[in-house]
Amino acid sequence: MSVEADPVLTAERAHLARAADCLTEMRAAAHAVTDAGVDAWASERLGAARAERLRHLAADPGVPPFFGRTDSGAETFHIGRRHVRDAGGDPVVIDWRAPMSRPFYQASAADPQGLVRRRRFGFAGGELTSYEDELLGEGDQQAASLQGPAASSRAVGGSEVLSLLLEEIERPRSGPMRDIVATIQPDQDEIVRAPLTESICVQGAPGTGKTAVGLHRAAYLLYTHGGQLARTGVLVVGPNRAFLRYIEQVLPTLGEVDVEQTTVRDLTARVPVRATDPAELAVLKGDARMAEVLRRALWGGLVKPTDSIQVPLAGRKYRIPVERLKRYVDDLRRRGQLTDDLQTLHYAAGRERLAQSLAEDARRQKELAGGSPTDAETRRAARSPEVRAFCDEVWPAWDADALVFALFTEPGRLARAARGLLDDDEQAALHRPARSVRAFPWTEADAVLVDEAAGLLERTPGYGHVVVDEAQDLSPMQCRAIARRLAAGSLTVLGDLAQATSPWSSGTWARTLDGLGRPDTVVRPLTQGYRVPGEVLDFANRLLPAIAPDLPPATALRHEPGSLTVRPVGTLAGPLQEVVGELVAGEGSIGVVAADGEADEVVRLLGDAGLPAALLRDDGEAAARVAVVPATLVKGLEFDAVVVVDPAAIVAAEPRGLHRLYVVLTRAVSTLVVLHRDDLPAELAA
Numbered sequence: 001m002s003v004e005a006d007p008v009l010t011a012e013r014a015h016l017a018r019a020a021d022c023l024t025e026m027r028a029a030a031h032a033v034t035d036a037g038v039d040a041w042a043s044e045r046l047g048a049a050r051a052e053r054l055r056h057l058a059a060d061p062g063v064p065p066f067f068g069r070t071d072s073g074a075e076t077f078h079i080g081r082r083h084v085r086d087a088g089g090d091p092v093v094i095d096w097r098a099p100m101s102r103p104f105y106q107a108s109a110a111d112p113q114g115l116v117r118r119r120r121f122g123f124a125g126g127e128l129t130s131y132e133d134e135l136l137g138e139g140d141q142q143a144a145s146l147q148g149p150a151a152s153s154r155a156v157g158g159s160e161v162l163s164l165l166l167e168e169i170e171r172p173r174s175g176p177m178r179d180i181v182a183t184i185q186p187d188q189d190e191i192v193r194a195p196l197t198e199s200i201c202v203q204g205a206p207g208t209g210k211t212a213v214g215l216h217r218a219a220y221l222l223y224t225h226g227g228q229l230a231r232t233g234v235l236v237v238g239p240n241r242a243f244l245r246y247i248e249q250v251l252p253t254l255g256e257v258d259v260e261q262t263t264v265r266d267l268t269a270r271v272p273v274r275a276t277d278p279a280e281l282a283v284l285k286g287d288a289r290m291a292e293v294l295r296r297a298l299w300g301g302l303v304k305p306t307d308s309i310q311v312p313l314a315g316r317k318y319r320i321p322v323e324r325l326k327r328y329v330d331d332l333r334r335r336g337q338l339t340d341d342l343q344t345l346h347y348a349a350g351r352e353r354l355a356q357s358l359a360e361d362a363r364r365q366k367e368l369a370g371g372s373p374t375d376a377e378t379r380r381a382a383r384s385p386e387v388r389a390f391c392d393e394v395w396p397a398w399d400a401d402a403l404v405f406a407l408f409t410e411p412g413r414l415a416r417a418a419r420g421l422l423d424d425d426e427q428a429a430l431h432r433p434a435r436s437v438r439a440f441p442w443t444e445a446d447a448v449l450v451d452e453a454a455g456l457l458e459r460t461p462g463y464g465h466v467v468v469d470e471a472q473d474l475s476p477m478q479c480r481a482i483a484r485r486l487a488a489g490s491l492t493v494l495g496d497l498a499q500a501t502s503p504w505s506s507g508t509w510a511r512t513l514d515g516l517g518r519p520d521t522v523v524r525p526l527t528q529g530y531r532v533p534g535e536v537l538d539f540a541n542r543l544l545p546a547i548a549p550d551l552p553p554a555t556a557l558r559h560e561p562g563s564l565t566v567r568p569v570g571t572l573a574g575p576l577q578e579v580v581g582e583l584v585a586g587e588g589s590i591g592v593v594a595a596d597g598e599a600d601e602v603v604r605l606l607g608d609a610g611l612p613a614a615l616l617r618d619d620g621e622a623a624a625r626v627a628v629v630p631a632t633l634v635k636g637l638e639f640d641a642v643v644v645v646d647p648a649a650i651v652a653a654e655p656r657g658l659h660r661l662y663v664v665l666t667r668a669v670s671t672l673v674v675l676h677r678d679d680l681p682a683e684l685a686a
């Protein structure tokens, strides 16, 4: 039977057309509601969000309304990126996040979860072109069987894998990361659907879908706890802007446009970063001890009152004796030492409260004397020059940047705050003479310290859920910056200790999770690698005994003979131009990765050959057809074809160069070509 005449395909296409029509009607209705908004501002905001959402979901012909179907004995559900209802309110497509959709992702031959059949659809250019059935009911306990014109499976890595999953993974990449909603695998789904109250840490080898899983979890939580999370918000933190640019479309495609996606650098951008620390100094500044140094520098600056003061209130002055002043300061200081951020009295609020306490004291005195001062008079007393002068002396006002500046520029102040915490050499390393806060050459690690100081001064607003990607690279101080934004919310931590390239990385999940304020978080492994073909992964895994001997190596889902080429070259120009020239003739994305110091040379060589290559920068600009990627920027990215230039130079460029090389070698979906002028690093040589 020809595919065209397949009655199943014909019926499913009819359902697809119906779903598309219903979606169009829903869109029209949503617009109508917006137009009737009472408040113009709210209407505009809502309207904009809704329009964005509908634009992504309905207007894009590349995003079909459904991608799968479940059949239980009595019911059939089509599963898609969002609910679609008909005019009567009956479901035409079920949102993939709804509880009813769960069996689509979780059912297996051993545990059919009430299903007799799971159907997956294949699309080409928005057209439904194929389907694949797995029969799961009784009698099929041993293995799911495949049916349908697209039904074929390939034996990969010792297991049968559905062809539609493989097609999806191997589909050439162009532009940003895609969602994986049609093919989320059971172990991934467990993480995506974990409850909101549960913080999770995913230790996943390269290409196991950590980033994808984290983003789908954000979308799942927003769907399931929409009201609560709409108020508190969801934050996604990634390693750099190039990475954000790569992932930023996934959530909007899933209908979630209100998730903030940022980097630690942008999150802590309270001072302009103008300089770079040497690695050792950055490690020191990122050390958790710095939090205590800052805390002491701030709170240690309180001065014991030595004299009574006179507080003016409604035309008279009231004396507050020194003993009472000491008590006010002491009480407030104690409340500032509470470790729970939600309970703590922050420093700036403490200063305000002190002024209020003095005014209240004067008010009580006046009341005892028979007067009845108004609230406005009491507020004026709190703002009086006498009270302000007292607070300035006893509870000095600080700006966050000024506090860090004072520590770095005044050795005596640092010595007092760092006593018993930092040794003399460490204190000397932090010292940096400078004349003004404004002109200070702030570094990225300094910005995190300034953010910490700001968190001591005032409460940092928190999110209901935070997804942190590439978390293995966070310094303890960066972890604290994220923890501050978590308040009472939960976390999804994603990372791979084998890919830890930062010199300040703690190297264990226990320490990172502790720094993130969620020490009890369970670490869940993902080891099935979807991105990288087995041949390439085996090659990269040779580095594991040297960089992460305790981690289990990933197993590749696919094997692609010919996917790996390792070529010694005398000069770079000819072979590089030839390899990239061949790749450009094919489909898909191409990344040429070189040590940061060699990236410009690579761009020049490719440009000389007329190839469409450009340097990928960390400014969020889209990648060129041939992206020349400095090795330090490639984390989290992937390309159909990757050319790695001079691995030895990549290793030599930084202290954790072997970890960096492991990241670099695991970016390819289909093809990896390694061109090396020097010998391969010993750990890689067979």
Ligand SMILES: Nc1ncnc2c1ncn2[C@@H]1O[C@H](COP(=O)(O)OP(=O)(O)OP(=O)(O)O)[C@@H](O)[C@H]1O
Binding pocket: 165, 168, 169, 178, 179, 180, 183, 184, 185, 188, 204, 205, 206, 207, 208, 209, 210, 211, 212, 213, 496, 530, 531, 635, 636, 637, 638, 666
């Ligand atoms: N279930 C799946 N179905 C289809 N594609 C998948 C699935 N899981 C992962 N992928 C694909 O595999 C690739 C790797 O996923 P992702 O980038 O999320 O992995 P990662 O674990 O974050 O990788 P890394 O640590 O190497 O950066 C992506 O192209 C992703 O779309």
